[in-house]
Amino acid sequence: xxxxxxxxxxxxxxxxxxxxxxxxxxxxxxxxxxxxxxxxxxxxxxxxxxxxxxxxxxxxxxxxxxxxxxxxxxxxxxxxxxxxxxxxxxxxxxxxxxxxxxxxxxxxxxxxxxxxxxxxxxxxxxxxxxxxxxxxxxxxxxxxxxxxxxxxxxxxxxxxxxxxxxxxxxxxxxxxxxxxxxxxxxxxxxxxxxxxxxxxxxxxxxxxxxxxxxxxxxxxxxxxxxxxxxxxxxxxxxxxxxxxxxxxxxxxxxxxxxxxxxxxxxxxxxxxxxxxxxxxxxxxxxxxxxxxxxxxxxxxxxxxxxxxxxxxxxxxxxxxxxxxxxxxxxxxxxxxxxxxx
Amino acid sequence: xxxxxxxxxxxxxxxxxxxxxxxxxxxxxxxxxxxxxxxxxxxxxxxxxxxxxxxxxxxxxxxxxxxxxxxxxxxxxxxxxxxxxxxxxxxxxxxxxxxxxxxxxxxxxxxxxxxxxxxxxxxxxxxxxxxxxxxxxxxxxxxxxxxxxxxxxxxxxxxxxxxxxxxxxxxxxxxxxxxxxxxxxxxxxxxxxxxxxxxxxxxxxxxxxxxxxxxxxxxxxxxxxxxxxxxxxxxxxxxxxxxxxxxxxxxxxxxxxxxxxxxxxxxxxxxxxxxxxxxxxxxxxxxxxxxxxxxxxxxxxxxxxxxxxxxxxxxxxxxxxxxxxxxxxxxxxxxxxxxxx
DNA sequence: CAATTCCTGATAGGCGTCTATCAAGGCTTG
DNA sequence: CAAGCCTTGATAGACGCCTATCAGGAATTG
Numbered sequence: 001x002x003x004x005x006x007x008x009x010x011x012x013x014x015x016x017x018x019x020x021x022x023x024x025x026x027x028x029x030x031x032x033x034x035x036x037x038x039x040x041x042x043x044x045x046x047x048x049x050x051x052x053x054x055x056x057x058x059x060x061x062x063x064x065x066x067x068x069x070x071x072x073x074x075x076x077x078x079x080x081x082x083x084x085x086x087x088x089x090x091x092x093x094x095x096x097x098x099x100x101x102x103x104x105x106x107x108x109x110x111x112x113x114x115x116x117x118x119x120x121x122x123x124x125x126x127x128x129x130x131x132x133x134x135x136x137x138x139x140x141x142x143x144x145x146x147x148x149x150x151x152x153x154x155x156x157x158x159x160x161x162x163x164x165x166x167x168x169x170x171x172x173x174x175x176x177x178x179x180x181x182x183x184x185x186x187x188x189x190x191x192x193x194x195x196x197x198x199x200x201x202x203x204x205x206x207x208x209x210x211x212x213x214x215x216x217x218x219x220x221x222x223x224x225x226x227x228x229x230x231x232x233x234x235x236x237x238x239x240x241x242x243x244x245x246x247x248x249x250x251x252x253x254x255x256x257x258x259x260x261x262x263x264x265x266x267x268x269x270x271x272x273x274x275x276x277x278x279x280x281x282x283x284x285x286x287x288x289x290x291x292x293x294x295x296x297x298x299x300x301x302x303x304x305x306x307x308x309x310x311x312x313x314x315x316x317x318x319x320x321x322x323x324x325x326x327x328x329x330x331x332x333x334x335x336x337x338x339x340x341x
Numbered sequence: 342x343x344x345x346x347x348x349x350x351x352x353x354x355x356x357x358x359x360x361x362x363x364x365x366x367x368x369x370x371x372x373x374x375x376x377x378x379x380x381x382x383x384x385x386x387x388x389x390x391x392x393x394x395x396x397x398x399x400x401x402x403x404x405x406x407x408x409x410x411x412x413x414x415x416x417x418x419x420x421x422x423x424x425x426x427x428x429x430x431x432x433x434x435x436x437x438x439x440x441x442x443x444x445x446x447x448x449x450x451x452x453x454x455x456x457x458x459x460x461x462x463x464x465x466x467x468x469x470x471x472x473x474x475x476x477x478x479x480x481x482x483x484x485x486x487x488x489x490x491x492x493x494x495x496x497x498x499x500x501x502x503x504x505x506x507x508x509x510x511x512x513x514x515x516x517x518x519x520x521x522x523x524x525x526x527x528x529x530x531x532x533x534x535x536x537x538x539x540x541x542x543x544x545x546x547x548x549x550x551x552x553x554x555x556x557x558x559x560x561x562x563x564x565x566x567x568x569x570x571x572x573x574x575x576x577x578x579x580x581x582x583x584x585x586x587x588x589x590x591x592x593x594x595x596x597x598x599x600x601x602x603x604x605x606x607x608x609x610x611x612x613x614x615x616x617x618x619x620x621x622x623x624x625x626x627x628x629x630x631x632x633x634x635x636x637x638x639x640x641x642x643x644x645x646x647x648x649x650x651x652x653x654x655x656x657x658x659x660x661x662x663x664x665x666x667x668x669x670x671x672x673x674x675x676x677x678x679x680x681x682x
Numbered sequence: 683c684a685a686t687t688c689c690t691g692a693t694a695g696g697c698g699t700c701t702a703t704c705a706a707g708g709c710t711t712g
Numbered sequence: 713c714a715a716g717c718c719t720t721g722a723t724a725g726a727c728g729c730c731t732a733t734c735a736g737g738a739a740t741t742g
Binding site for chain 3: 006025027
């Protein structure tokens with residue numbers, strides 16, 4: 001049961017430790033047949049290099065940067081906190097994580113930020129706008145050998161190594177199914193509110209939602225999408241107008257942030273119990289509204305999981321170690337009043 | 342940015358490495374004021390011991406055992422596979438995991454198994470029956486210094502260090518809310534099927550379900566619970582009978598395994614579209630039934646997460662390292678057709 | 683004030699791997 | 713067949729911490 005060391009392998013293969021090491025780390029030329037002997041011994045003994053010792057010896061350090069949107073969006077603030085929490089905890093694992101806040105909605109600024117940090121970091125995680133400039137910046141990083149993980153919102157056309165976030169069109173479809181089932185055979189209109197129609201996650205959620213609504217629940221009428229810029233005051237205004245315009249409104253799906261604006265508008269109109277309201281992201285506000293019954297379902301992505309997954313992926317990419325795909329799948333959380341964490 | 346080592350701390354405190362080490366590991370008597378100097382230097386430099394080096398030096402190995410139910414329950418089989426997958430991956434982290442299958446439903450057998458493994462392992466994870474004999478066995482392990490984690494089904498009255506699993510009464514409540522909302526203002530009867538009423542997870546789910554149904558949806562009538570022993574053939578028989586007896590059955594909540602029996606019974610009766618059916622655990626069978634529309638909602642616990650969490654907890658307990666609670670919370674997954682992974 | 687006991691310093695060796703260097707053969711080449 | 717290259721062996725030192733031991737000085741005791 002004792003550990004199998006590199007020495008055991010050398011002994012088994014009838015070679016020296018140095019040669020085994022050369023094979024393991026491709027350090028110098030080794031004759032093919034010698035390499036085979038080593039590999040055979042490794043298999044025979046089921047040798048697995050001790051990662052602790054390896055990393056200690058290499059003195060390897062990882063330097064990562066998380067680029068998040070500035071501003072006061074609750075979810076993004078939580079994401080930032082998770083990054084910081086991870087950063088301090090990972091120091092003992094030789095992982096250094098910096099956090100940069102930038103205007104993610106402005107492609108030029110974001111691209112410039114990404115361009116400027118390439119030489120410092122081994123990996124970058126970024127909440128990205130899907131824009132040609134940004135895509136180029138990401139590709140530039142990747143070409144310089146920096147691992148890039150898109151976080152929360154993807155840039156699928158880029159060369160990013162991985163996307164750490166939920167499947168947003170699937171989230172939209174889920175919202176539609178729940179909306180349709182909750183409404184049963186009720187007729188009426190359903191309002192759709194999005195933060196920005198240039199953010200990929202919002203686009204995809206909308207797409208998935210409309211797809212399922214049209215196919216599965218054709219008796220419900222979807223109103224034209226309202227843009228809110230994720231600003232709750234604006235959300236409130238837009239929602240109030242919508243409520244006034246459509247007395248037969250039976251459902252609201254808010255694709256973006258600013259959920260509290262809808263809560264306020266619904267309460268002001270006294271229609272919180274007539275309208276089925278599905279929101280994204282569990283925050284203090286949405287949580288309270290869910291418990292009160294104003295919000296019926298919250299679709300959530302777990303910020304902590306996303307950050308930890310991104311870090312694991314960045315480490316794996318930096319090491320060229322394989323990923324355990326299933327472990328890095330970010331699930332869509334569905335919360336009703338009863339399964340709140 | 343270079344690593345802060347124990348040597349730096351010693352230098353800063355004007356003490357020797359040996360003394361700093363004595364403080365860090367409580368190895369020998371150190372004068373309180375000296376200890377304070379060390380602690381001050383640690384804080385000043387933000388020193389964090391290198392866990393890699395520490396574990397390498399200590400040559401610490403962890404030996405854990407997972408005790409799972411034998412039999413062909415899909416979920417338990419998946420759980421076992423996750424244990425094996427983890428076991429092989431953790432070898433390079435010096436963690437050795439054994440897997441034992443036993444008749445968990447028989448308290449005496451389970452207790453005997455637990456009694457017999459105390460001296461070999463540093464930690465045990467067990468899918469446990471909540472029974473006095475089992476509780477005593479768990480307490481015995483804990484008293485001998487073995488960390489015990491209950492998995493999937495808890496034994497709250499025992500001294501187990503941790504429970505790695507979902508909140509089952511919360512899961513039951515969630516099922517009830519979805520059932521009630523899906524049924525809208527429809528009237529009728531709802532059937533409840535449980536595997537065994539001596540398994541704590543099933544009891545709690547039932548309790549949570551009935552609680553919410555009675556309070557929130559009093560117009561729905563809950564039929565007496567049927568016991569299925571998690572055997573799908575029996576489940577099918579019981580369900581067929583229930584369908585025959587109650588033409589006005591509008592909902593089924595299956596608390597345990599054997600979901601395929603219900604699917605067959607519903608299909609044989611041709612009533613899969615009239616009955617809202619909520620099941621537990623995502624397996625090949627339930628997945629297919631969900632996609633087909635026979636099952637409306639699956640409530641799931643992620644076996645992989647539970648196993649990994651249990652391993653992390655066992656390691657932390659063995660080390661007496663603090664846990665990150667939020668990270669070890671096992672969420673209740675809700676799957677509809679659209680958010681299947 | 684001497685005899686203990688208590689604290690602290692210094693240092694060696696080890697954990698398993700990586701990196702680097704030098705030496706010693708075996709082999710090819712002209 | 714000598715010069716050179718290719719492959720392998722042997723070994724030292726590092727990574728940061730742990731464990732153990734010995735020695736010397738400080739503080740306590742009688």
